[in-house]
Amino acid sequence: MINEENQKRRSFLKNFAIIGALFVAVGLFFRDLWLYLYPPRKKKKFHKYLVAKTDSVPLGKAKEIKLGKDPVFVVHLPDGYRVFSGICTHLGCIVRWEEEKQRFFCPCHKGVYDKTGKVISGPPPRPLDQFKVEEEKNLVYIYIEQKTGGPWS
Amino acid sequence: MSNVKQWLKERFPIDYDKFVEINERIFIKEPIPEHMKKWWYCMGATPLILFSLQALTGIFLAFYFVPSPEMAYESVRHIVEDVRFGFWIRGLHRWGANLMILSLFLHITRVFFTRAYQKPRELNWVIGVVLFGLALTFSFTGYSLTYNQLSYWAATVGTNLIKSVPLIGESLLYFLRGGQEVTANTLTRFYMLHVWFLPLFLVFFLFLHIVVLRLHGVSEPEGFPKGKYFPFYPHHFYKIIIATLFLLAVMSSLTIILPPGIGLPADPTTTPFHIKPEWYFYPTYRFLQLVPLKVGIYVTGAFLLAFTFWPFIEPLLSKKNEVRRKISYGVGALTLIITLGLTIWESLV
Numbered sequence: 349m350i351n352e353e354n355q356k357r358r359s360f361l362k363n364f365a366i367i368g369a370l371f372v373a374v375g376l377f378f379r380d381l382w383l384y385l386y387p388p389r390k391k392k393k394f395h396k397y398l399v400a401k402t403d404s405v406p407l408g409k410a411k412e413i414k415l416g417k418d419p420v421f422v423v424h425l426p427d428g429y430r431v432f433s434g435i436c437t438h439l440g441c442i443v444r445w446e447e448e449k450q451r452f453f454c455p456c457h458k459g460v461y462d463k464t465g466k467v468i469s470g471p472p473p474r475p476l477d478q479f480k481v482e483e484e485k486n487l488v489y490i491y492i493e494q495k496t497g498g499p500w501s
Numbered sequence: 502m503s504n505v506k507q508w509l510k511e512r513f514p515i516d517y518d519k520f521v522e523i524n525e526r527i528f529i530k531e532p533i534p535e536h537m538k539k540w541w542y543c544m545g546a547t548p549l550i551l552f553s554l555q556a557l558t559g560i561f562l563a564f565y566f567v568p569s570p571e572m573a574y575e576s577v578r579h580i581v582e583d584v585r586f587g588f589w590i591r592g593l594h595r596w597g598a599n600l601m602i603l604s605l606f607l608h609i610t611r612v613f614f615t616r617a618y619q620k621p622r623e624l625n626w627v628i629g630v631v632l633f634g635l636a637l638t639f640s641f642t643g644y645s646l647t648y649n650q651l652s653y654w655a656a657t658v659g660t661n662l663i664k665s666v667p668l669i670g671e672s673l674l675y676f677l678r679g680g681q682e683v684t685a686n687t688l689t690r691f692y693m694l695h696v697w698f699l700p701l702f703l704v705f706f707l708f709l710h711i712v713v714l715r716l717h718g719v720s721e722p723e724g725f726p727k728g729k730y731f732p733f734y735p736h737h738f739y740k741i742i743i744a745t746l747f748l749l750a751v752m753s754s755l756t757i758i759l760p761p762g763i764g765l766p767a768d769p770t771t772t773p774f775h776i777k778p779e780w781y782f783y784p785t786y787r788f789l790q791l792v793p794l795k796v797g798i799y800v801t802g803a804f805l806l807a808f809t810f811w812p813f814i815e816p817l818l819s820k821k822n823e824v825r826r827k828i829s830y831g832v833g834a835l836t837l838i839i840t841l842g843l844t845i846w847e848s849l850v
Contacts, residue, residue, distance in 0.1 A: 382586040385564060498571065500579055 359461075390501070394480075394491040399431060402486045410445040413490065420479070421445055421452070422488060423463055431490045432465050433477040443476070452476065531733035532718065543740060544611065547604040548636075550745050551597050552703070554752075555639075558594040559696065566646070568692035570685050572606040573648035574766045581763060592756025593749075598640050600752065602781045605633050613811075614831050616826065622720060623812035625713040628706055630809045635703045637781065642695040644779060648688065649764030654776050656691070657683050662789075665798045683769070737809040783847035784840045808836075 354392055367389035397415070405411045405424045412434065413420050419434030432452070436443050441456035451468065452461040459470035466475050495501070510517070524597050537543045565584060567576040580587035609629070612618060618626035645656035660677055664670045679686025721727055731737075763775075778786050789797040807814060811829075 380586050380589075381561075384561060384587065384590060388585065396582060499575070 359427065379418065387389070387500075393494040395494050396489045397492050398487055399490050400429075400488045402429070402483065402488060405429070405488075409447065412445065420490075425463060429481050429483060429488045430464065431479040431481050433479070435477070436472060437474050437476060438470070438472040524615065527715075528734065529734040531715070532730035533733055534719050534721045534725070535729040535731065536722060537719065537737065538731070540740075542611070542722070543737070544604065544744075545608055545822040546741050547744060547748070548608060548632075549707070549742065550748060551601040551604060552707070552744075554748070555594060555597050555601065556700065558590050558597065561590045561595055563696060568646065568688050570648065570688060570767070573646060573688060574763070577647050577649075577763055585784050588760060589756055592760055593752050594643075596752045596755045598643060599779075599781075600748065601636055602640060605636055606781075609633065610833075610837065614830070615720070616829060617720040617722070618812040619720075620812075620816070622713070622717055625710060625717075626812045627809055628710045628713065632703065632706050632710060635699055635706065639695065639699050639703070640779060640781065642691040642699070645691050646688070646695060647763065648767045650767055650771075650773050651764055651766035651776065653683060653769065654772055655686065655778055658776070659778065660687075662798070665794060685751075693755060777847070780844065780848065784843035787843040787847040 366385040399413055399420065400411055407424050407426065410421050410423045413422065421432045421434055423430050423432065423445075431432050434442050436454040436456065436459055437455055438454065438459050441454050443452040443454045443459070443461065445451075446453050450463045452463075452465070453459070454461075454470070454472070457471050460468040461472065461476050462468050464475075465478060467473075476499045479492065482489045482491070517559075545742050551614050562580065565576055565580045565587070567573060577591070582588075583694075608622060612626070612629070641659060644661075645652045660674055660683065663674045663677060675681070677687075677690065678684070777783075785801060790803065791797075792800070815825055815829055818828050
C-alpha cells in the first residue's frame with residue numbers, strides 16, 4: 349500500500365519534471381524567436397550642436413542657419429533663446445522670418461506663426477518644431493538627433 | 502465544447518471517424534520492420550528532419566536577407582552581428598546544409614549496400630538521386646547568396662562549367678546568370694531558385710519518395726528475420742524526436758564552436774588565390790583538374806547516368822543474384838574509395 353503510494357508520487361514527480369522542462373524549453377524557444385524577429389527599439393541619442401554666439405542674436409532678432417540642408421532659426425526672446433525648425437508643419441515648405449512683424453511666414457499657403465512658433469493663421473496643423481536649447485557661457489547649443497548611418501537604423 | 506465541434510463539423514463536413522481510421526492506418530500503425538530498431542538502419546529520416554529545419558531557419562533568414570549586390574553581404578553581416586540570435590539561426594542553416602549533404606551521402610551508401618534499390622523499388626532510387634541533385638543545387642545557390650569573395654567566385658566558376666554542355670551550353674549559362682557575367686540578375690535568380698523553385702521541386706519529389714516508400718513498405722535487408730514488424734507509434738516516432746533534438750544540439754554546438762564566417766565582401770575585379778568549392782564538390786573538382794575539361798565533363802556525365810540508373814543496369818549484368826551482389830559491392834566500394842580519396846586529396850592540397 350505504502351509502496352504503491354510511493355510509486356504514484358514518484359511517477360507524478362517524474363511527469364511533472366518532464367512536462368515542466370518541456371514547457372520551459374518551448375517557452376524559451378519562442379522567446380528567442382521573438383527576440384530574433386523583433387528588432388530592439390533604440391533609444392534616440394542626441395548630441396549638442398553649436399548654433400550661435402549670444403551676442404550675434406540681439407533681443408527680438410532671429411538668425412537663420414543651416415543644419416545640413418534644413419534651415420533653422422535661432423530667435424532671441426525675453427525669456428531666452430529658442431531654436432525652431434524652418435520647415436513649415438503644413439506641407440514642408442520653408443518659412444521665412446519677418447522681423448518687423450515678429451513672425452514666421454510660409455509663402456506656399458500663407459501659414460503664419462508667431463515668434464514663439466505658435467500658429468496664428470493659415471493651414472499649419474501644429475506649431476513649428478523646436479529644438480531643446482542650452483546656453484553655456486556666451487554660446488547657444490541645440491540638441492539634435494544622432495542619425496547613425498547604415499541601412500538598418 | 503460540443504457546440505464548437507458541431508459548428509466545425511458543419512463547416513468541414515468530413516467523416517471524422519474515417520479520418521481517424523486513415524490516420525491510424527497510415528501513420529500511427531505504419532508497420533516498421535524489426536531491423537529499424539537499430540539506429541544505423543533508420544537514418545533515412547535524418548535528411549527529412551534536416552530539410553524541415555532548413556525550411557524553418559531559411560524562413561527566418563529571409564526576414565533580414567536582401568538579395569542585391571550592395572546589400573547581400575551587408576545583410577548577412579547584420580544577421581550575424583546585430584540581430585539577436587541571428588548568428589544562431591544562420592549557424593543552424595549553414596551547418597544544417599552541410600549535415601544534410603553528409604546525411605544524404607550516408608543514406609545513399611546505406612541504401613546501396615543493402616541493395617534496397619532492387620525491383621520493385623528502382624524508381625525510388627531514381628527519385629532519390631533527383632533529390633540528391635536538388636540538395637546539391639540548394640547548397641550551391643545558397644552558398645552563392647552570401648556574396649563574399651569565395652561565394653562570388655564559386656558562382657562564377659561553377660556556372661562557367663555549364664558552358665561545356667553541348668549545343669545549348671552558352672545560352673543556358675546566359676539564362677542562368679541573367680547576362681554575361683555574375684551580376685545583380687544572377688543573385689536574384691539564385692535567390693528565386695533557392696527560396697521558391699527548389700523548395701517546390703524538393704517537396705514534390707520528397708512526397709513522391711515517401712509515397713513510393715510507403716507503397717512498397719520499408720525494404721528488409723538480408724540477414725534479418727523477415728516479416729516481423731512494430732507500429733510506427735510510439736517507438737519510431739520517439740526515435741525521430743530524439744534524432745531531431747540530437748541534430749539541433751549538434752548544430753547548435755557546431756555553430757558555437759566553429760561559427761561559419763562571412764569572409765570578405767565580393768570583389769568582381771580580384772580573384773582570390775585559394776578558391777575552392779564546398780567540400781561535397783571536392784571529388785568532382787579534383788577530378789576535373791586531373792583530366793582535360795571535355796573528358797572530365799563527359800566522364801562525370803557518364804558516371805551520373807550509371808549512378809542514376811544502377812537499379813536497371815544491375816539486373817542486366819548477370820542472372821545470378823550472388824554474382825550481381827558481388828558486382829554491386831565491388832562497384833560501390835570502388836566508387837566510395839575514389840570519392841573519399843579525391844575528397845581527401847583535394848582537402849590536403
